[in-house]
Amino acid sequence: MAKEDNDRKGKHEKEKADAGQFAEKAGKGSSKTTFSIDKVKDFPDWYDRALEVGAIVDVRYPVKGMNVWMPYGYAALNTMMSMMQEIMNRTGHKETYFPMLIPESIFGKERDFLKGFKGEAFVVTKAGTSDLAEKLYVRPTSETVIYETVRLWIRSSADLPLKLYQIVNMFRHETKQTRPMLRLREVAKFKEAHTFHATAEEAEAQMKEAIDAYKEFFDRLLIPYIIVRTPSWDTFAGAVYNIDFISVIPDGKAIELASVINLGQKFAKAFNLTYQTGENSKEYVHQTCYGISERELGVLIAVHGDNDGLILPPVIAPIHVVIVPIMKKGKEDALRKRAGEIRDELSKKGFKAEVDTREKGAGDKFYEWEAKGVPIRIEFGPRELETGNVVLYRRDKQMKVNVAQSNLAGQISEALEDISAVLKERADAYLKARIFHFKTSAELMEKYTEREGIVGLPWCSDEKCGRKLEEEIGIPTIGFVPDKKLNEACASCGEKGHTVEMFFGRTY
Ligand SMILES: [Zn+2]
Known part of the structure; x- marks a missing residue:
């Protein structure tokens, strides 16, 4: 799975946790009020800044490759994962949960897998000051712990197919340069699916279903991709073959969005995963597994953003519409009241709307919502209170139009649909050009x-x-x-x- 990576020179992060540095960095609060970084020419800086100003993750946490999710970013991530859950549930997968710590005796049961992950797994050896009787591996992925248990659940072909998934955090000791969401030591949300089948044909059919499920997922997120099969010499540890969804980051590097893996009977043999076929005969099950993680949100951000920050597709945006009344002395109450009415009306129609009446200049507010990628902004001042119009600003085209307040919900609905269409077209052209x-x-x-x-x-x-x-x-x-x-x-x-x-x- 792991491939060579060219780290940017001179940007290696410190390995050690350093609380002093954390405090120093944390105190530095940014005072910059413009964004404007060339996403293609200077992608690493663009990405870091976009996540900071966009309030997605806080990277100041002092452990390399482990980030804090901020509420706005976490809301987007949860929406994305709910979408995946809905797809998994609809296609007959059952959600489950398996422990994070895996005894060495189980972790090492499939030799190729052990070879593939041993160097990357964190290992717990102590409890307090005493040594543990057996080393416990912190899951870098859950094949082993799941298969060790599921073999107790499968008795006959009546128990098959069995299709499970879980959404959990997982840990890998990345030695390469880490980057929020794209390459981490702690992945906060990893959705892994594991399926068990009576025949190779059924496992193969499951591969197709999984590929279709992922196509739907990425299509809805407007993430462009190509689908490839990994060459034999680079296949996932313990697999027969794997199919990867690949996209490209603005710096020209490829990124694996998802992997759909046909495990054949390799793990089944290592874990003695069998089902009864006759009185005295047993057959090994055939397996597949496939996963996605928060990495997809990182790619979505990288693909859709522009030189002014994030642009979030409506399907994932925590806020569809931000309502910013332009305050004027003496009119505050009327403006606030109207803003609240607009929000309530839009919320009733199912839009995620929020009002911004903070004591802050309108320019600063615009900059902030722009950088956070909120698809639509509604602005109005005292004049609009009288005309009955408001200004609708579209983040994707950075374009303002005057619209009548009377049919606002209808216009928002149309605009959001059009924003999705524009972003899709852009994303497809973006990948094609790379x-x-x-x-x-x-x-x-x-x-x-x-x-x-x-x-x-x-x-x-x-x-x-x-x-x-x-x-x-x-x-x-x-x-x-x-x-x-x-x-x-x-x-x-x-x-x-x-x-x-x-x-x-x-x-x-
Ligand atoms: Zn040849």
Whole structure:
């Protein structure tokens, strides 16, 4: 799973918790009142600043790779996870919860898995001052703890298929540079699904259902993606094969949005997960698993934001409409009253509306809501109290229109729909512009630079050719498009007739 990563020079974070530094940083409160960072040219700074001003996470917590979720960001994350829950429940998955600490005897049952995760897992060895009798692994993912238990639940084919999921935090000791949501040591919300089937065909059908479920999820979030199959030499520890949803970050790096994994019977054999097929015969179950996390919110933010901060798609925005009355001496009560009426009316129609009457200049308020990516802002002053109009500001187009107060809900509804359509179109164009296709590695070397995005070459499906291409162009593989045959010759051996497109790129 893990691929090489190019850390930004000179930006390595401190490994050690440092409370003094925390206090110092915390005291530094930002006084900057403009955002304006070029998202593409300076993505890392843009991202950090967007999360800070957008009140998504607080990165000052003094443990590397562990962030504090702020209420506004957490509301968006919870909305996203509820959407996933709804999809899981609708497709027959049952929610469950398994413990976070996993005894070493269970964690080490599947050897490839152990090899894949041992270096990344945190391990609890003590309780107070005394040593534990057995080491406890803090879940980096829950395959082992779930399978150890589920084998007690499955008796016959009547118990199958069994489709479980849980939404939990998980921990990995990332040694690379961490980044909020995108690469963490504590993932606050990890949705992992695990399914158990009687036959390989049923597990394969489940792969398709899971892929469709994830397509729906990312489509609703307006996150653009490609779907690839990971080459055999880079497959998830303990898996037969995995399908990845891949997107691209504005700095040109690829990012895995989700992985859908066919585990075959490897884990079943390691964990003795069987079901009765006859009086004296048993069969190992076939398994799949697939996961997503808060990383998706990070990608959504990276894809949709602009040089002025966040732009949150309405489907996930904690606030759809912020109502900002422009205060004037003597008119405060009337303006407040009207703002409250508008909010109540919009709330009744199902919109998430909020009024901002804080003692603060209107300009500062506009800047703040702009950076937080609230899709629509309603402004009005004393004059509008008389005309019966208000100003509707759209974050996506940074455009103001005068609208009649009388049909506000209808206009908000239309505007939100249009915002989603605009963001979808932008996101699709965004990804398309970051995917390059070449026929040979020579052509690629001449015309492509890594900062632009990811790149595809025709490949004959031979591992040797794949590895050779990786070496030649110096960029790791991401995965290939499994069901689309190309008419091109393999960029490595030149063989014609049955090539597919293999993508290469730096990854998060
Ligand atoms: Zn080849």
